[in-house]
Amino acid sequence: MLDKILNxxxxxxxxxxxxxxxxxxxxxxxxxxxxxxxxANSINMAVWTDFTFDWYLTIFGGANxxxxxxxxxxxxxxxxxxxxxxxxxxxLCASTISTVIGTATAIALQRYNFAGKKFYQxxxxxxxxxxDIVLGIALLIFFVGAGFELSLLTIIIGHxxxxxxxxxxxxxxxxxxxxxxxxxxSADLGAGPLTTFRRVTLPQIMPGxxxxxxxxxxxxxxxxxxxxxxxxxxSQTLPIFILAMMRRGLxxxxxxxxxxxLAFSFVVAxxxxxxxxxxx
Amino acid sequence: MxxxxxTSAHKAYRTPEGAMVHALNDVSLDIRNNEFLTLLGxxxxxxxxxxxxxxxxxxxxxxxxxLEGKDLKGVPAHRRPFNTVFQNYALFPHLNIADNVGYGLDxxxxxxxxxxxxxxxxxxxxxxxxxxxxxxxxxxxxxxxRVALARSLIxxxxxxxxxxxxxxxxxxxxxxxxxxxxxLQDSVGITFVFVTHDQEEALAMSDxxxxxxxxKVQQVASPTEVYDEPANEFVANFVGTSNIFTxxxxxxxxxxxxxxxxxxxxxxxxxxxxxxxxxxxxxxRPEHLKFTPGGNGIPDNCIEGVVETCIxxxxxxxxxxxxxxxxxAVVHHRHDRGNADEKIEAGSQVTLYYSPRAAHLIxxxxx
Numbered sequence: 001m002l003d004k005i006l007n008x009x010x011x012x013x014x015x016x017x018x019x020x021x022x023x024x025x026x027x028x029x030x031x032x033x034x035x036x037x038x039x040a041n042s043i044n045m046a047v048w049t050d051f052t053f054d055w056y057l058t059i060f061g062g063a064n065x066x067x068x069x070x071x072x073x074x075x076x077x078x079x080x081x082x083x084x085x086x087x088x089x090x091x092l093c094a095s096t097i098s099t100v101i102g103t104a105t106a107i108a109l110q111r112y113n114f115a116g117k118k119f120y121q122x123x124x125x126x127x128x129x130x131x132d133i134v135l136g137i138a139l140l141i142f143f144v145g146a147g148f149e150l151s152l153l154t155i156i157i158g159h160x161x162x163x164x165x166x167x168x169x170x171x172x173x174x175x176x177x178x179x180x181x182x183x184x185x186s187a188d189l190g191a192g193p194l195t196t197f198r199r200v201t202l203p204q205i206m207p208g209x210x211x212x213x214x215x216x217x218x219x220x221x222x223x224x225x226x227x228x229x230x231x232x233x234x235s236q237t238l239p240i241f242i243l244a245m246m247r248r249g250l251x252x253x254x255x256x257x258x259x260x261x262l263a264f265s266f267v268v269a270x271x272x273x274x275x276x277x278x279x280x
Numbered sequence: 281m282x283x284x285x286x287t288s289a290h291k292a293y294r295t296p297e298g299a300m301v302h303a304l305n306d307v308s309l310d311i312r313n314n315e316f317l318t319l320l321g322x323x324x325x326x327x328x329x330x331x332x333x334x335x336x337x338x339x340x341x342x343x344x345x346x347l348e349g350k351d352l353k354g355v356p357a358h359r360r361p362f363n364t365v366f367q368n369y370a371l372f373p374h375l376n377i378a379d380n381v382g383y384g385l386d387x388x389x390x391x392x393x394x395x396x397x398x399x400x401x402x403x404x405x406x407x408x409x410x411x412x413x414x415x416x417x418x419x420x421x422x423x424x425x426r427v428a429l430a431r432s433l434i435x436x437x438x439x440x441x442x443x444x445x446x447x448x449x450x451x452x453x454x455x456x457x458x459x460x461x462x463x464l465q466d467s468v469g470i471t472f473v474f475v476t477h478d479q480e481e482a483l484a485m486s487d488x489x490x491x492x493x494x495x496k497v498q499q500v501a502s503p504t505e506v507y508d509e510p511a512n513e514f515v516a517n518f519v520g521t522s523n524i525f526t527x528x529x530x531x532x533x534x535x536x537x538x539x540x541x542x543x544x545x546x547x548x549x550x551x552x553x554x555x556x557x558x559x560x561x562x563x564x565r566p567e568h569l570k571f572t573p574g575g576n577g578i579p580d581n582c583i584e585g586v587v588e589t590c591i592x593x594x595x596x597x598x599x600x601x602x603x604x605x606x607x608x609a610v611v612h613h614r615h616d617r618g619n620a621d622e623k624i625e626a627g628s629q630v631t632l633y634y635s636p637r638a639a640h641l642i643x644x645x646x647x
Contacts, residue, residue, distance in 0.1 A: 182372060185364070187356070188358070189383050190435065199386075
């Protein structure tokens with residue numbers, strides 16, 4: 001009965017229409033940013049005047065056709081390069097450290113039994129549930145109290161505290177699906193614990209480790225809330241920098257920057273998906 | 281000097297519910313060099329635990345496992361000269377067949393050239409030459425089994441431990457592998473310790489069988505001895521099917537004893553070991569119960585009965601015969617296609633007899 005109604009032409013079109021509207025709502029803003037990033041109108045970006053690559057060129061330092069008005073609201077390529085480098089350093093360091101910690105923890109909790117195991121597991125999931133703003137304030141209080149000077153280092157430490165949880169969860173899922181007799185077989189064939197880890201366990205969980213690393217990398221790259229609290233004066237990251245730019249008005253250069261950030265995220269996500277599909 | 285010796289090994293587990301399970305309860309076993317020994321028992325009897333304790337994946341609580349007089353206590357699995365063939369093969373999915381087989385040599389850092397020659401030899405030994413570049417998941421179950429064998433044998437272990445390696449194969453494949461394994465063991469001259477719950481497999485392949493139940497070794501003997509002269513009621517029932525009559529010997533003429541059971545049945549057996557007054561159990565295999573030939577020469581120890589069920593299994597008819605006084609006898613009768621007169625079905629009246637020499641006597645457990 002229900003089948004018949006749902007298969008009728010009217011309902012079929014209605015659902016297709018709904019799906020279309022839904023996806024448009026989701027992706028239209030992203031599309032608009034992409035389109036506006038090529039709009040030459042520097043006063044009102046919503047009104048199309050002419051096609052231009054200028055906004056991209058200002059990021060890379062190749063444009064000099066700007067009016068003085070534009071120049072006042074456009075960041076210099078040197079400044080942009082500095083914050084991008086900051087972001088890259090933070091994301092790379094934080095995701096690498098949290099991958100090592102998260103993977104080691106996942107193995108410890110999966111393979112060994114000890115008192116308080118459940119408690120540790122809960123502790124590891126907690127940073128994902130704690131609101132970012134609480135975590136940010138807590139970290140700030142801790143760093144100030146402990147006498148840390150706010151810098152890239154404090155951002156790296158702060159990010160690692162919650163990114164390790166993400167890596168832990170991704171790697172745990174992979175470990176749970178792994179046949180433990182493979183490790184026994186390796187030991188049986190004469191391999192010590194370290195050799196077994198290097199030659200059997202690590203290759204088996206590699207997709208999980210790489211997936212966890214990329215996830216951590218992306219999350220670190222666009223984190224605003226926590227970073228906002230623990231970033232020092234000379235250690236702005238890209239998202240914080242964009243936020244600061246926005247305060248002075250929604251300038252077209254931001255669109256171009258956002259599109260580049262989006263494209264980069266897509267590339268990272270694509271690498272992750274590729275690695276996951278290759279060997280499961 | 282004894283080869284692989286297990287002396288009063290104990291091992292207890294605590295189940296998640298908190299109960300203690302004695303997986304090994306005073307197990308002693310003397311495994312000889314170059315023999316094919318099978319650990320046979322029902323699931324949960326402790327045979328796999330014993331294998332894991334030998335391989336070093338688990339430790340015994342007390343007792344001793346020694347190889348040529350050297351105690352193996354504290355020697356981790358990767359330092360023991362034993363290799364295991366796992367039930368699920370445990371081939372490394374991220375390595376191809378050659379790298380799987382060569383794993384042990386790579387870990388031991390054997391030179392590349394020598395390693396490749398030995399991998400090729402090992403693959404040839406199990407009939408898989410030219411499969412080196414394939415992936416494990418491209419192989420059938422039987423082929424994976426051979427790869428697992430090659431991977432273990434390439435290290436020339438003193439003992440090869442096999443944990444129910446044939447249980448995942450279909451029947452035909454299993455029978456082929458039984459023969460191949462036996463031939464392989466003869467040719468490589470390595471001690472095989474084979475774990476199985478399949479009594480036919482054990483009887484077909486072993487030099488000796490250790491029947492294990494409830495964490496205890498019930499009997500260690502050659503397959504014929506285990507079958508013809510089971511040490512106790514458990515072995516008699518687990519290895520093959522048995523008709524068991526319990527009673528007291530009340531007459532002995534020469535070496536023929538007559539036993540009277542609790543419900544006044546009289547059965548005969550041949551025995552030197554037991555005398556008048558002994559409480560014994562008479563064990564009789566179903567194939568030794570025969571139909572009496574018609575006409576003259578009817579033996580004097582016949583049993584009358586009525587066929588209750590008749591199951592055709594190909595070569596034999598498996599019959600349950602009601603022999604009165606609340607007892608059933610199991611009879612395996614060779615299916616005789618040429619004999620048109622013979623018609624056995626449920627309800628048939630039959631007369632059974634057996635030769636007293638075919639019966640085996642064991643001491644009855646006091647109860």
